Amino acid sequence: MNACVIGLQWGDEGKGKVVDILAERSDIVVRYNGGANAGHTVIVGDNRFALHLLPSGSVRPDTICVIANAVAVDPEVLTGGIEMLESKGISLDGRLLVSQNAHVVLDYHKKEDHLREESLGTNKLGTTVRGIGPCYADKVGRSYAVRMADFRDLDALRAKLEKIVEYKNRIFAALYNSEPINADDIFDKCTVYAERLSPFIADTTEFLHRSVAQGKSILFEGAQGTLLDIDHGTFPYVTSSNSSSLGMPAGCGVPAKMVHTFIGVVKAYTTRVGSGPFPTEQDNETGRYIRDKGNEYGTTTGRPRRCGWFDAVAVSYAATIGAIDSIALMHLDTLAGLETLHVCRAYKIDQKETTFFPSDATKLRSAECVYQAVAGWDQDITDIKDFDDLPEAARDYVRLIEELTRRPVTMVGVGPKRDQIIFRQ
Ligand code: GDP
Ligand code: IMO
Ligand code: MG
Numbered sequence: 001m002n003a004c005v006i007g008l009q010w011g012d013e014g015k016g017k018v019v020d021i022l023a024e025r026s027d028i029v030v031r032y033n034g035g036a037n038a039g040h041t042v043i044v045g046d047n048r049f050a051l052h053l054l055p056s057g058s059v060r061p062d063t064i065c066v067i068a069n070a071v072a073v074d075p076e077v078l079t080g081g082i083e084m085l086e087s088k089g090i091s092l093d094g095r096l097l098v099s100q101n102a103h104v105v106l107d108y109h110k111k112e113d114h115l116r117e118e119s120l121g122t123n124k125l126g127t128t129v130r131g132i133g134p135c136y137a138d139k140v141g142r143s144y145a146v147r148m149a150d151f152r153d154l155d156a157l158r159a160k161l162e163k164i165v166e167y168k169n170r171i172f173a174a175l176y177n178s179e180p181i182n183a184d185d186i187f188d189k190c191t192v193y194a195e196r197l198s199p200f201i202a203d204t205t206e207f208l209h210r211s212v213a214q215g216k217s218i219l220f221e222g223a224q225g226t227l228l229d230i231d232h233g234t235f236p237y238v239t240s241s242n243s244s245s246l247g248m249p250a251g252c253g254v255p256a257k258m259v260h261t262f263i264g265v266v267k268a269y270t271t272r273v274g275s276g277p278f279p280t281e282q283d284n285e286t287g288r289y290i291r292d293k294g295n296e297y298g299t300t301t302g303r304p305r306r307c308g309w310f311d312a313v314a315v316s317y318a319a320t321i322g323a324i325d326s327i328a329l330m331h332l333d334t335l336a337g338l339e340t341l342h343v344c345r346a347y348k349i350d351q352k353e354t355t356f357f358p359s360d361a362t363k364l365r366s367a368e369c370v371y372q373a374v375a376g377w378d379q380d381i382t383d384i385k386d387f388d389d390l391p392e393a394a395r396d397y398v399r400l401i402e403e404l405t406r407r408p409v410t411m412v413g414v415g416p417k418r419d420q421i422i423f424r425q
Helices: 015-023 075-087 107-123 132-141 148-152 154-176 183-200 202-215 248-254 285-293 314-323 360-364 393-403
Strands: 002-008 028-031 040-045 046-051 064-067 097-100 216-223 261-267 270-272 306-308 326-330 338-349 352-353 368-375 409-413 420-422
Touching: 002 046, 015 040, 015 216, 015 261, 015 326, 015 393, 015 409, 028 202, 064 202, 075 183, 097 183, 097 202, 107 132, 107 154, 107 183, 148 154, 148 183, 154 183, 202 216, 202 248, 216 248, 285 306, 314 338, 326 393, 338 393, 352 393, 368 393, 393 409
Parallel strands: 002 216, 002 261, 028 064, 028 216, 064 097, 261 326, 326 409
Antiparallel strands: 040 046, 270 306, 338 352, 338 368, 409 420
16 A cells, blocks of 8 residues: 655645654655755654654654655755664664655755845745755756765766856855855765765665565655645745645656555644745734644744644645545644634635635735634643544534545544544544
8 A cells, every 4th residue: 555645735734743653554655855944743752853854754663765856855964864863773774765866955055045035035935945946946957966876976076066166156156245165165075975875875766666566565755735836836935846746756756646545634724934825824813822832833944833724725725636535634732722713715816706726826815715613622632532532613623624625534633742643434
């Protein structure tokens, strides 16, 4: 059985936790998009892991981990992640494969990300400054790209870096009046990364197809969320990869029809980090309540997340383009204590009501939300294991989300820990 876990909002839905739970029954977990802009939290006992590049299955000592072609690999973050797990007694030796075709994020990408954001002032995108956009731009541009396979031939890499750094320095000086970077420094770091990471570099497409043929069970782990997809999200306030499930086949070379089930992860409300339209945002007491109670601060950057009501228009769109079979609804516990909850069931745009999400950022900014108000609940639900034991208002809330998204909610998160999950048929 192969499954794909995808965020259906603007990221941070709780994918790390869902993947960690499902990884128990998977042989292989695959990251196929994005880079160290992702921050996936997995909590095992007293250990809290923040994973940026390693798949969330990596905390389980027997799970094979794959970082596939379309991931933007920051070798510094990857080696840091491997060492962090080693420090907790979890080794990745012999069970991590990093695609030879994956593109490499280097210091000049992070510098470019930072300089560009700074130069945009109030128009900045609010990126994670992890060099993601500049790395993918080099990938698409082709002439100045570095891939993992380049770590296998250091002489050729040195020559390549000299050419790239000369080009980047011309841009840094001309556009940003910024200090040049030094090719030798970058090369020296690359020799260290090459030594550490070479054993993991592989043809992951060949490996995944061999594994499919052997009947292995594969779990595909999306990063970011569908509304941040470069082609289908709220452009330009998106990331630079296909972060919907549509990015999965292209990202790892395994066709979507080999995946038996697509699981969409959502929060029981909505959050967003960075700039961009957010129709159900509650920049008020309610938003602050959710942020404090849900601990809504970025896993990668620590930024406070913007919070708002559940947006069924946005989630339905994400579920539709993502061929989502079922929903994992996280953070239901966070809503406890709010007297009345609001769910956005339609938008009013140009006086007309619509339930189809316009990904166009300008149109989305003009959308007025049509809310359905429902009763909240007071009880703490963090210890509940059975759906029928939830307060009636919480059960009704889950059923309303099922009705509006036309998808069954099969998992309900009631806290951050591994066992704080309710399974439903
Ligand atoms: P991801 O990027 O989708 O993996 O999500 P993040 O890890 O960035 O953010 C999700 C946050 O919510 C993390 O701090 C999780 O530990 C936490 N979390 C996940 N599920 C639940 C839940 O059901 N309830 C609560 N209270 N916290 C949760
Ligand atoms: P996970 O996998 C939430 C957002 C940034 C910014 C925009 C572009 O943890 O859900 P980028 O650095 O990618 O160029 O930033 O995308 N963003 C995320 N928001 N969760 C993420 O990942 C994100 N990755 C990028 O905040 O708005
Ligand atoms: Mg996250």
